[in-house]
Amino acid sequence: MASQNPTTRQIAMVLDLNKCIGCQTCTIACKKLWNTDTGTGYAYWNNVETLPGKGYPKDWVESGGRTPEGEVKAGRVPNLDDEYGRAWNFNHEAVRKRSGEGKEKPWLRPDGAPRWGANWDEDRGAGDYPQENHYFYLPRLCNHCTHPACLDACPRSAIEKRDEDGIVLVDQDRCHGYRFCVEACPYKKVYFDPKRQVSGKCIFCLPRIEEGVAPACARQCPGRLRFVGYLDDEAGPIWKLVNRYKVALPLHPEFELGPNVFYVPPMSPPKLDEKGRPTGEPRIPTEYLVGLFGKRVHEVLATLESEREKRRQGEPSELMDLLIAYDWNQNFALGPREREVL
Amino acid sequence: MIAAPVGLSPGGYVPKAYAERTAPKTPVAEFEAAKSGDVWQIRLRWACAEPHRELGDDVDRFIDAAAVLAPTVADAPMMTMGAPGKALEGALWRADRTGLIGVRAEGLGTVERGDAPEGWGAKAEWKAGRWSLDFELPGWSVLDARRRLAFAIWQGAEGGRGGLKSVSPGWIEIGT
Ligand code: SF4
Ligand code: SF4
Numbered sequence: 109m110a111s112q113n114p115t116t117r118q119i120a121m122v123l124d125l126n127k128c129i130g131c132q133t134c135t136i137a138c139k140k141l142w143n144t145d146t147g148t149g150y151a152y153w154n155n156v157e158t159l160p161g162k163g164y165p166k167d168w169v170e171s172g173g174r175t176p177e178g179e180v181k182a183g184r185v186p187n188l189d190d191e192y193g194r195a196w197n198f199n200h201e202a203v204r205k206r207s208g209e210g211k212e213k214p215w216l217r218p219d220g221a222p223r224w225g226a227n228w229d230e231d232r233g234a235g236d237y238p239q240e241n242h243y244f245y246l247p248r249l250c251n252h253c254t255h256p257a258c259l260d261a262c263p264r265s266a267i268e269k270r271d272e273d274g275i276v277l278v279d280q281d282r283c284h285g286y287r288f289c290v291e292a293c294p295y296k297k298v299y300f301d302p303k304r305q306v307s308g309k310c311i312f313c314l315p316r317i318e319e320g321v322a323p324a325c326a327r328q329c330p331g332r333l334r335f336v337g338y339l340d341d342e343a344g345p346i347w348k349l350v351n352r353y354k355v356a357l358p359l360h361p362e363f364e365l366g367p368n369v370f371y372v373p374p375m376s377p378p379k380l381d382e383k384g385r386p387t388g389e390p391r392i393p394t395e396y397l398v399g400l401f402g403k404r405v406h407e408v409l410a411t412l413e414s415e416r417e418k419r420r421q422g423e424p425s426e427l428m429d430l431l432i433a434y435d436w437n438q439n440f441a442l443g444p445r446e447r448e449v450l
Numbered sequence: 451m452i453a454a455p456v457g458l459s460p461g462g463y464v465p466k467a468y469a470e471r472t473a474p475k476t477p478v479a480e481f482e483a484a485k486s487g488d489v490w491q492i493r494l495r496w497a498c499a500e501p502h503r504e505l506g507d508d509v510d511r512f513i514d515a516a517a518v519l520a521p522t523v524a525d526a527p528m529m530t531m532g533a534p535g536k537a538l539e540g541a542l543w544r545a546d547r548t549g550l551i552g553v554r555a556e557g558l559g560t561v562e563r564g565d566a567p568e569g570w571g572a573k574a575e576w577k578a579g580r581w582s583l584d585f586e587l588p589g590w591s592v593l594d595a596r597r598r599l600a601f602a603i604w605q606g607a608e609g610g611r612g613g614l615k616s617v618s619p620g621w622i623e624i625g626t
Pocket of ligand 1: 292
């Protein structure tokens with residue numbers, strides 16, 4: 109395991125997967141803000157993938173960097189065509205021009221022949237319709253890990269983890285574009301810019317954080333499902349969700365990197381039997397969720413179920429109120445400079 | 451040539467992930483060094499089946515490159531790219547660039563790249579499975595003083611970059 113010491117403070121994010129509608133507003137908010145350089149067309153510091161699915165880059169879970177026991181193993185730099193997917197434009201112009209009466213309207217198509225993309229297997233999911241079909245959305249960003257594999261991989265010490273907030277940053281002036289960080293991060297959340305020949309990654313909207321404003325992905329989320337704050341702030345939403353109610357779990361904890369992005373796992377409606385009657389068994393197999401978030405999924409789903417039941421019975425539930433985000437300001441706790449969400 | 455020892459590479463990833471990379475990807479390289487006036491002419495040749503001259507927009511492609519280095523002080527260690535206070539300096543050629551890059555290091559992971567000294571250049575040609583690289587390095591006073599050289603060669607097609615390189619087994623004395 110990498111030997112980075114925990115930092116004085118750690119900023120963190122919780123995402124409630126029960127509320128994500130897969131709108132990609134977060135993806136675009138991030139992309140437009142940070143990744144518009146020509147060499148970063150394919151790069152999404154924030155992406156939202158449909159699960160079950162292969163994700164982005166394709167099959168990233170198998171692209172290496174860590175064994176299931178958390179040991180270092182050789183990872184790969186994904187291929188642009190087959191794994192990330194080359195960014196493409198659509199033939200909007202052709203569709204517009206030939207839309208007149210009597211003319212056959214062409215389909216909207218990508219230029220070129222893309223083989224994968226950041227949202228390629230959207231809404232496919234798994235399971236037979238209508239008994240057990242299911243899917244959910246998984247928004248992903250750098251986990252600003254407590255023990256970052258990317259930092260550990262850089263022979264030039266070009267990656268640092270800030271002591272004041274635990275944000276992991278690439279110093280592009282020091283980066284020589286070796287891409288060991290891309291290989292080593294098992295979440296594949298470092299991206300190489302082949303034009304500038306440097307690596308880049310999510311900066312947790314550092315300039316916004318310093319002004320008390322949550323990252324763009326969180327502030328733009330219409331589902332109000334992202335919570336941002338410091339792990340040690342007992343009055344803040346992160347501590348409540350991670351430590352008090354214990355309903356937020358890291359993605360692939362078995363990589364042993366100590367992710368600081370946490371997820372409230374998705375509940376799901378029941379499967380149906382052959383006569384269309386609910387079986388009581390969740391559509392999203394719990395073991396599938398265990399594979400993503402670890403064994404604690406069982407207890408988290410039980411807590412969510414019982415808190416939800418409380419609300420059904422008209423009893424108070426601070427947890428449900430927080431997750432519902434009646435007051436969006438409670439999603440964010442960013443210290444003295446914090447700005448109110450209007 | 452030998453494979454630069456990956457076990458020396460800083461950080462926890464490269465030494466483990468590449469532990470088995472012990473054989474050099476460029477086992478043999480030929481070199482000649484001569485001085486004409488104040489210009490060092492250094493010729494390097496090596497086999498390269500698949501030249502990598504540019505990245506294009508690929509993200510998993512690496513570039514062929516070579517470096518020639520000399521110690522700034524007599525006892526600067528070569529295998530660790532110098533040491534604090536015992537710098538190496540020299541020139542880095544990359545197949546995707548025209549000019550040379552000046553390099554200086556005081557230990558592994560400390561390489562600083564900058565402009566090469568005025569007048570330094572190189573001509574490179576890949577033909578029939580071989581790179582020929584001719585450095586022209588006027589006024590290289592460190593080499594005048596130390597008279598020893600080392601080389602490093604990176605094969606892009608083999609994922610060569612950073613410490614994943616073939617190097618001369620030590621300093622090569624070039625006589626007086
Ligand atoms: S998720 Fe990857 S890029 Fe982000 S800190 Fe962890 S190892 Fe580094
Ligand atoms: S903006 Fe929010 S709801 Fe939309 S995809 Fe992103 S996380 Fe999900």
